[in-house]
Amino acid sequence: MKRCILFLTILAFVNDINAQSLKESLGGISTSYRIYSDSVDLKATDQIIIQRAEKNFGTDTGGAGWGYAYQSFHLEFMTYRTIKTETFKYNRNQDNESKLELRFFNWKGNLLATKSIPYYSVDIVKNESLAGSPSFISIDLINIPIVLLDEATKIDMILKMRE
Numbered sequence: 001m002k003r004c005i006l007f008l009t010i011l012a013f014v015n016d017i018n019a020q021s022l023k024e025s026l027g028g029i030s031t032s033y034r035i036y037s038d039s040v041d042l043k044a045t046d047q048i049i050i051q052r053a054e055k056n057f058g059t060d061t062g063g064a065g066w067g068y069a070y071q072s073f074h075l076e077f078m079t080y081r082t083i084k085t086e087t088f089k090y091n092r093n094q095d096n097e098s099k100l101e102l103r104f105f106n107w108k109g110n111l112l113a114t115k116s117i118p119y120y121s122v123d124i125v126k127n128e129s130l131a132g133s134p135s136f137i138s139i140d141l142i143n144i145p146i147v148l149l150d151e152a153t154k155i156d157m158i159l160k161m162r163e
Contacts, residue, residue: 044077
């Protein structure tokens with residue numbers, strides 16, 4: 001009887017030790033950025049950087065298909081607040097693509113760099129039918145240097161959307 005109890009105790013202990021969250025099991029690394037939107041704290045939780053696959057495909061004007069895929073790192077987090085959106089009108093002399101502007105700051109509050117990424121590189125998932133639902137945000141970091149991410153402690157972001 002004592003052996004049975006000892007065996008069950010060890011089995012329960014070993015199972016608890018190996019328990020990992022899904023993000024840890026898939027190789028996600030927890031981060032602790034202070035994430036803001038136009039100086040408003042988004043109070044981001046469950047922050048991770050994780051490697052994910054991306055794809056893009058379509059057809060050209062002649063009907064021929066094209067496509068490609070790649071792997072890149074993504075910054076993912078959850079927030080109950082909204083990323084500020086600024087709209088702009090089409091202007092022939094400028095880049096008119098919708099984008100997410102990211103500003104990276106170090107621990108002293110100094111601006112390290114500003115980087116705009118195309119809006120199609122940002123995934124925002126939310127239950128729109130439920131008031132107060134959190135947003136789950138994933139940002140493709142393909143053109144962001146890892147060294148910049150390592151030096152940054154605060155990220156400020158604004159969505160710039162064409163009308």
